[in-house]
Amino acid sequence: MGLRDVAVVGAGLTKFMRRSLETGRELAFEASKMALDSCGLTMDDVDCVVIGTAPDAFDGVHMKGEWLADGAGGWRKPVMRGYVGGGTGVFSPIQAWYHIASGLFDVCLVVCEEKMSTCQPHPQGAFLTIFDHTTERALKPNLLWIFAMEMQRYMTTYGISERDIARVAVKNKRNGLDHPATQVGADITVDDVMNSAVMSWPVKRLDVSPTSDGAVAMVLASDRVARRITDKPVWIQGVGWSLDTQYWANRDLAYPTYLEKAARMAYSMAGVKEPRKEINIVEPYDPFDYKELHHLEGLQLAPKGGAPQLIIDGVTERTGNMPSCPSGGLLGVGNPIAAAGLMKVSEIFWQLRGEAGKRQVPGTPARGLAQAWGDLMQVGTVIILGNEPSSR
Amino acid sequence: MTRRVAIVGVGATVFRSVSPELSYKELMYEAAIRAYADAGIDPRVDVDSFVTSAEDLHEGTSIFDEYTPDQLGGVLRPNHTITADGLNSIAAAYMQILTGEFDVVVVEAHSKASNSLTPEQVAAYALDPVYTRPLRAHPHFIAGMEMNRFLSESGYTREQCAQVCVKNRRNALANPLAAYGASTELREVLESPPAFAPLSHADIARYADGAVVVVLADEERARQLNSIPIWVRGVGWCSDTPALETRDWGQAVYARLSSQMAYKMAEIQNPREEIDLAELDDSFSYKELQAMEALGLCEPGQAGAMTVAGETKPDGSLPVNISGGSLGTGLAHEATGLLKLFEIVLQLRGHAGPRQLKNARVGVAQSWKGIPHTSGAVVVLGRE
Amino acid sequence: MSQVVDRRQSVSSSEPHDLPTLPGTPLRDSDIREGRVLTERWDPDLRYAWDTGIAISRYLQGLKEGKLLGSFCSTCERLVVPPRIVCEQCFRPMREYLPVKDTGTVNTFSISHVAWNAQPIQTPDIPAVIDLDGASPGIGILHKLGEVDPNAVQTGLRVEAVWEPARKRKGAITDIRYFRPLS
Numbered sequence: 014m015g016l017r018d019v020a021v022v023g024a025g026l027t028k029f030m031r032r033s034l035e036t037g038r039e040l041a042f043e044a045s046k047m048a049l050d051s052c053g054l055t056m057d058d059v060d061c062v063v064i065g066t067a068p069d070a071f072d073g074v075h076m077k078g079e080w081l082a083d084g085a086g087g088w089r090k091p092v093m094r095g096y097v098g099g100g101t102g103v104f105s106p107i108q109a110w111y112h113i114a115s116g117l118f119d120v121c122l123v124v125c126e127e128k129m130s131t132c133q134p135h136p137q138g139a140f141l142t143i144f145d146h147t148t149e150r151a152l153k154p155n156l157l158w159i160f161a162m163e164m165q166r167y168m169t170t171y172g173i174s175e176r177d178i179a180r181v182a183v184k185n186k187r188n189g190l191d192h193p194a195t196q197v198g199a200d201i202t203v204d205d206v207m208n209s210a211v212m213s214w215p216v217k218r219l220d221v222s223p224t225s226d227g228a229v230a231m232v233l234a235s236d237r238v239a240r241r242i243t244d245k246p247v248w249i250q251g252v253g254w255s256l257d258t259q260y261w262a263n264r265d266l267a268y269p270t271y272l273e274k275a276a277r278m279a280y281s282m283a284g285v286k287e288p289r290k291e292i293n294i295v296e297p298y299d300p301f302d303y304k305e306l307h308h309l310e311g312l313q314l315a316p317k318g319g320a321p322q323l324i325i326d327g328v329t330e331r332t333g334n335m336p337s338c339p340s341g342g343l344l345g346v347g348n349p350i351a352a353a354g355l356m357k358v359s360e361i362f363w364q365l366r367g368e369a370g371k372r373q374v375p376g377t378p379a380r381g382l383a384q385a386w387g388d389l390m391q392v393g394t395v396i397i398l399g400n401e402p403s404s405r
Numbered sequence: 406m407t408r409r410v411a412i413v414g415v416g417a418t419v420f421r422s423v424s425p426e427l428s429y430k431e432l433m434y435e436a437a438i439r440a441y442a443d444a445g446i447d448p449r450v451d452v453d454s455f456v457t458s459a460e461d462l463h464e465g466t467s468i469f470d471e472y473t474p475d476q477l478g479g480v481l482r483p484n485h486t487i488t489a490d491g492l493n494s495i496a497a498a499y500m501q502i503l504t505g506e507f508d509v510v511v512v513e514a515h516s517k518a519s520n521s522l523t524p525e526q527v528a529a530y531a532l533d534p535v536y537t538r539p540l541r542a543h544p545h546f547i548a549g550m551e552m553n554r555f556l557s558e559s560g561y562t563r564e565q566c567a568q569v570c571v572k573n574r575r576n577a578l579a580n581p582l583a584a585y586g587a588s589t590e591l592r593e594v595l596e597s598p599p600a601f602a603p604l605s606h607a608d609i610a611r612y613a614d615g616a617v618v619v620v621l622a623d624e625e626r627a628r629q630l631n632s633i634p635i636w637v638r639g640v641g642w643c644s645d646t647p648a649l650e651t652r653d654w655g656q657a658v659y660a661r662l663s664s665q666m667a668y669k670m671a672e673i674q675n676p677r678e679e680i681d682l683a684e685l686d687d688s689f690s691y692k693e694l695q696a697m698e699a700l701g702l703c704e705p706g707q708a709g710a711m712t713v714a715g716e717t718k719p720d721g722s723l724p725v726n727i728s729g730g731s732l733g734t735g736l737a738h739e740a741t742g743l744l745k746l747f748e749i750v751l752q753l754r755g756h757a758g759p760r761q762l763k764n765a766r767v768g769v770a771q772s773w774k775g776i777p778h779t780s781g782a783v784v785v786l787g788r789e
Numbered sequence: 790m791s792q793v794v795d796r797r798q799s800v801s802s803s804e805p806h807d808l809p810t811l812p813g814t815p816l817r818d819s820d821i822r823e824g825r826v827l828t829e830r831w832d833p834d835l836r837y838a839w840d841t842g843i844a845i846s847r848y849l850q851g852l853k854e855g856k857l858l859g860s861f862c863s864t865c866e867r868l869v870v871p872p873r874i875v876c877e878q879c880f881r882p883m884r885e886y887l888p889v890k891d892t893g894t895v896n897t898f899s900i901s902h903v904a905w906n907a908q909p910i911q912t913p914d915i916p917a918v919i920d921l922d923g924a925s926p927g928i929g930i931l932h933k934l935g936e937v938d939p940n941a942v943q944t945g946l947r948v949e950a951v952w953e954p955a956r957k958r959k960g961a962i963t964d965i966r967y968f969r970p971l972s
Binding site: 117145 | 471483506648
């Protein structure tokens with residue numbers, strides 16, 4: 014795929030925390046250092062840097078990419094920050110992919126960071142400014158409104174219950190207990206979710222991932238270099254991304270068309286014809302429990318309205334036929350926006366190498382998919398990783 | 406066999422100090438339809454990817470990329486934003502095409518600076534929150550300090566910097582897109598009120614509103630589409646440290662390293678000889694001289710004398726900022742570099758009308774992220 | 790490009806969960822309150838005056854006059870709200886502005902107990918996407934519901950706009966106070 018094949022060769026991450034002592038730069042440094050150490054590289058080996066981080070408003074620094082660059086090894090190197098809101102965590106390795114697949118660079122360090130706690134009194138307030146300044150902001154929307162409304166539309170369209178959706182939170186929080194970065198891993202029940210405080214009905218406290226501070230970094234390399242760095246490169250087989258209209262209230266909220274487009278782009282690149290059969294392990298973006306279901310359907314891994322059945326049938330457990338969010342996801346680990354997406358990519362990376370420790374899914378998964386989402390619920394970013402370079 | 410990438414379409418609105426009758430979406434749309442008409446494409450069918458340049462705080466909206474696809478024809482297509490000058494997005498588009506997975510990529514950037522009521526607050530928000538912001542000084546002090554160090558290291562004078570202002574604003578008179586064309590005298594520039602000494606007000610480019618859209622394509626598509634493809638010969642970009650405490654104040658290291666990367670790709674060994682025109686950062690007058698040195702367009706220490714001797718005027722040996730530069734066109738946030746690129750494309754096509762240079766075959770565009778940072782990009786374009 | 794030495798021998802297979810605790814120092818709010826951790830504070834004063842342009846100026850003018858306007862794409866035969874100068878589906882310009890009704894159907898809604906800044910509120914907000922009568926199917930706008938028991942709201946509820954009195958209207962989305970069930 015592309016001019017040259019590209020592989021992930023190393024990764025590292027910090028804890029995900031509600032509020033960290035470390036500055037954003039320091040978080041970026043810790044993750045970068047871990048990622049480089051994990052594959053025995055130094056900054057001298059890195060040709061270029063891709064930084065992913067969501068709105069400047071959280072960290073409280075305009076032109077945040079430049080400000081973070083020092084901590085991300087970006088001193089006197091080509092550094093680019095790509096930006097698609099919440100989709101950024103999966104988009105950043107895609108951006109790194111095109112840096113390397115273009116032939117211009119061999120080794121790229123990808124660093125995703127977020128320090129949401131900087132925004133006081135609550136990071137959620139920063140989201141007011143994502144709404145249209147003239148047609149929506151004056152209504153003083155809370156970010157939860159739009160997700161609650163999308164959840165409600167999904168439930169109503171397919172007759173899905175809150176309890177069925179809550180199973181996702183239970184699964185992911187339990188999975189999250191096994192992730193070393195976890196901020197919110199827990200053993201909860203569907204009843205716990207149903208009894209948690211209603212924030213914006215139907216969204217309840219335990220349906221939502223937290224705001225977090227954290228950073229994740231990953232090293233990507235071209236094929237000839239990757240094979241010298243590690244015995245187990247994990248190959249990028251396909252990438253896809255798609256952004257829908259800004260007029261989100263004009264869209265069908267029950268189904269993420271933008272994600273289907275992104276997924277088909279990635280499947281086509283990867284030569285995947287039957288996703289449900291050929292994707293062994295998946296990390297769909299789960300900032301809310303209903304989103305995992307919504308996204309599994311957009312990813313063509315479940316029929317419309319059919320994702321809840323996969324959860325009920327145990328297909329998406331670690332021991333199931335298609336483990337979904339074995340990492341624990343955003344619900345189980347935490348949600349430092351851009352870093353969370355990259356955490357999911359790192360999970361696929363470690364799972365395919367058999368290095369996910371207690372989270373390791375049985376068998377030998379050969380191909381996995383990580384996906385992120387964001388903006389006004391309108392962007393889908395998809396990356397497919399596998400133990401072989403693309404078959405195309 | 407590496408693919409080649411060409412610019413096959415450009416479109417720009419006029420740049421003005423205010424643009425009250427159009428929203429930013431409508432400015433983007435105007436530039437887009439011009440670029441698509443120039444290239445002869447329908448974005449709903451012919452474009453594989455869209456790359457936009459924007460910073461949230463310039464717009465007053467977080468996650469600004471949400472609002473870009475519709476007016477570019479990019480709905481339900483691959484879109485992403487780069488938080489850097491448009492030349493960086495050109496580099497991103499270039500890389501996407503080189504992967505072989507994308508044939509036609511659109512790049513966009515705009516400025517609606519007139520809509521920002523507290524620009525100095527926005528600029529201050531980019532300063533390090535612990536080390537620099539508490540000093541509560543207007544961020545332009547950083548440019549003043551850099552100019553001071555640069556003049557002291559290079560031996561250039563305020564008069565030579567002022568000559569840049571005179572040249573560029575006069576050049577802008579011939580550019581129908583430019584906001585601030587004027588016939589000024591050297592004396593007027595030198596006597597303008599001090600701003601952040603040694604900068605005076607006239608040394609500082611003013612903002613303007615407008616939008617630029619560029620269409621890039623691989624060689625095969627380019628030859629089908631446009632009779633005069635302008636080739637992207639090289640791209641380079643670099644981030645130096647954001648720290649005020651440890652940076653090299655006198656030199657634009659980011660510009661030097663960016664140009665080295667671009668020249669290597671473009672197989673340019675002797676930029677002074679091989680480059681026919683340059684569109685360089687002149688957001689502050691001294692930056693043009695600093696960029697000339699950084700890009701190897703003159704011997705060290707010669708940029709000031711060259712400027713005074715008229716070598717960088719349109720009829721000189723190396724025209725710099727024939728567009729008028731930012732001093733003449735208006736500083737345009739992320740569209741600044743694309744305005745420079747736009748001029749070079751016109752020149753290389755032979756479509757620059759009254760500004761047309763003879764024998765324009767290779768041009769270089771260079772941009773700087775702006776205060777307080779030391780990052781930037783360079784793009785080399787060629788007729789062949 | 791870089792010269793990378795074959796490092797495979799020197800790297801041991803790393804299992805993240807076997808690593809010592811990951812880097813990161815979680816704080817409690819009391820650490821900050823009680824001064825164990827120093828902080829620096831900045832209150833941004835960021836203000837903007839956005840040019841509303843052709844399409845939205847018409848929309849706002851319509852709101853001031855007590856009307857909801859949309860724009861029409863003759864190629865796609867779509868009437869969309871809010872109006873825009875280009876149809877995002879076919880990319881043809883939209884120059885016709887047509888009124889839609891100020892009644893509609895609740896496409897979806899929520900019952901919110903938190904304000905925009907995450908602070909709890911006593912009386913819940915009922916935000917909704919209202920598909921407007923007269924606009925193309927599925928064309929909705931964000932607004933709030935009022936004069937309704939939250940438990941009585943469901944997808945499909947028919948609603949009408951409640952306008953501010955003419956003299957109070959400014960040309961803003963808040964010229965509509967809220968939508969209430971059709972009487």
